[in-house]
Amino acid sequence: MSALVLLLVLAQSPAPSPDFRLHVGGQVGFPFLLGVSTTGTFFHEGRPRFDVDATWEPSVQLQSYSVGGAYHLFDRAFFVGGRFRLVQYQPPWARGPVELFFAMGLELGARLRVGPGDKGVVTLALHGSFVPGQAANLSTLLGLSAGFSWSVFEK
Amino acid sequence: MFAACRAPSPLPKGAPFDFDAAPGPAPSAFHSDVGLLSEWNDARPDSLRDFWSSGQEGSFAGVDGVNIVYRVHRAPNAKAAIVLLPGRTEAIIKYAEVIRDLVNQGYSTYALTLRGQGEAGRMLADPDKGYVAWFDDYVTDTHRFITEVVKPEQPKVFMLAHSLGGGVATLLVDAHPDDVQALVLSSPMLEINLGAFPPPVAASLADGLCSATDGSGYAIGSGPYNEETDFENNSVTHSEPRFKWKVQQLRDDVAIRAGGLTWRWLCQSLTASSRAQGLGRYSSVPTLLFQAGADTIVKPGGQNTYCADAPRCTLSSFEGAKHELLQERDDVRNLALSRAVKFFDAQVSP
Numbered sequence: 001m002s003a004l005v006l007l008l009v010l011a012q013s014p015a016p017s018p019d020f021r022l023h024v025g026g027q028v029g030f031p032f033l034l035g036v037s038t039t040g041t042f043f044h045e046g047r048p049r050f051d052v053d054a055t056w057e058p059s060v061q062l063q064s065y066s067v068g069g070a071y072h073l074f075d076r077a078f079f080v081g082g083r084f085r086l087v088q089y090q091p092p093w094a095r096g097p098v099e100l101f102f103a104m105g106l107e108l109g110a111r112l113r114v115g116p117g118d119k120g121v122v123t124l125a126l127h128g129s130f131v132p133g134q135a136a137n138l139s140t141l142l143g144l145s146a147g148f149s150w151s152v153f154e155k
Numbered sequence: 156m157f158a159a160c161r162a163p164s165p166l167p168k169g170a171p172f173d174f175d176a177a178p179g180p181a182p183s184a185f186h187s188d189v190g191l192l193s194e195w196n197d198a199r200p201d202s203l204r205d206f207w208s209s210g211q212e213g214s215f216a217g218v219d220g221v222n223i224v225y226r227v228h229r230a231p232n233a234k235a236a237i238v239l240l241p242g243r244t245e246a247i248i249k250y251a252e253v254i255r256d257l258v259n260q261g262y263s264t265y266a267l268t269l270r271g272q273g274e275a276g277r278m279l280a281d282p283d284k285g286y287v288a289w290f291d292d293y294v295t296d297t298h299r300f301i302t303e304v305v306k307p308e309q310p311k312v313f314m315l316a317h318s319l320g321g322g323v324a325t326l327l328v329d330a331h332p333d334d335v336q337a338l339v340l341s342s343p344m345l346e347i348n349l350g351a352f353p354p355p356v357a358a359s360l361a362d363g364l365c366s367a368t369d370g371s372g373y374a375i376g377s378g379p380y381n382e383e384t385d386f387e388n389n390s391v392t393h394s395e396p397r398f399k400w401k402v403q404q405l406r407d408d409v410a411i412r413a414g415g416l417t418w419r420w421l422c423q424s425l426t427a428s429s430r431a432q433g434l435g436r437y438s439s440v441p442t443l444l445f446q447a448g449a450d451t452i453v454k455p456g457g458q459n460t461y462c463a464d465a466p467r468c469t470l471s472s473f474e475g476a477k478h479e480l481l482q483e484r485d486d487v488r489n490l491a492l493s494r495a496v497k498f499f500d501a502q503v504s505p
Contacts, residue, residue, distance in 0.1 A: 031360070061365040062365075089429075137428070
């Protein structure tokens, strides 16, 4: 708990920041277990305002290829966002047809800037995806994820 | 590939099949459940057990070498072959009554157990676990059965498929449209009833666990085989004799028992049934779909979607009936069989 408070305090602390940073990182979650992503963060007066990302979440069952966008409320750590996914409910090596489904969803979460020069980002998110091409039993996926990324480029 | 890229069947939506106008047997022509147990246990000449013994059992190695068992009952001068696909946990022997009725109507029957059920081989060391590696393996096994066992004997092939078998059948006619010339689906598994779990929770949980593990663990609410003896609260039939007969079959032969479902089976089946219910629009196969009004195993939505989309599908509902229409009380079961035979008869010389 105290670590989370410390992270939040660190996240709120104004620090010298460029207008844009590109991060690469990884995440764990459920039902999308693992992921790798690259995230671009746009800053306004030293605070994050918008993020865009591209994320790949493979597993032995679910596959997701997605792009997301997020808006940081009051330029703080918390964000609301949207995500467009291409989802496969079977791995590419499955026997039988493996179909690709378009999905769209909402996300709520926080991105906390940590580490030297605030170059690290810890992301916690809840998400729901609607898959219009699937039948009722599989048309909604709910989940959560936690990730860490590191700035590799800034401008 | 996106499913929406395919072209639907060019056929226009046809009129529903008219059972009243069609010639064929009345419900009274079919077997009654009165005295069913004693007839089975007495083994007197011309009894149901005697008929059952006249069948020819065979087997072949299915996908990954799993032993697939089938049973053939040939009718003299058969009108056609009917491939019988049972549901989850079901053995062929449970259909002995149905098979005799169909043979009496002039059809040879070729009944297949799906892998992991009944007389067929299992994929896990624990034979109770309801498991399948890939749902498509059911389809591949069935296609092989039809092409290698049934068609060499009978070029005209119909199919009667129940529940899980019905889900497999819809995928089969999509992948291999020439395998069967007519299809009767009894409570087909085109939308699984997930019970108390809201679908988003069940789907996320199942797909997450299948992504994280090999899926061989029992799903929540499932477990090893547990003998069901409470007829009043059973969820599949109103026929007490048929219920008791099933219980006896499972006591007599422990090898045909199957227990609860695993996460893997659930994930595979959710994906397959979701896909299957959208395949009606691509099917040109004459199809009769039986829907049980009081079904708690599968939901009607998927069946409605499939049949509304399929140009040559007729939906036939049975108000108040439970899931196993072919094991239901005589008034339901025999009406269903009467309709099935009328429908098949109409396809013999369409």
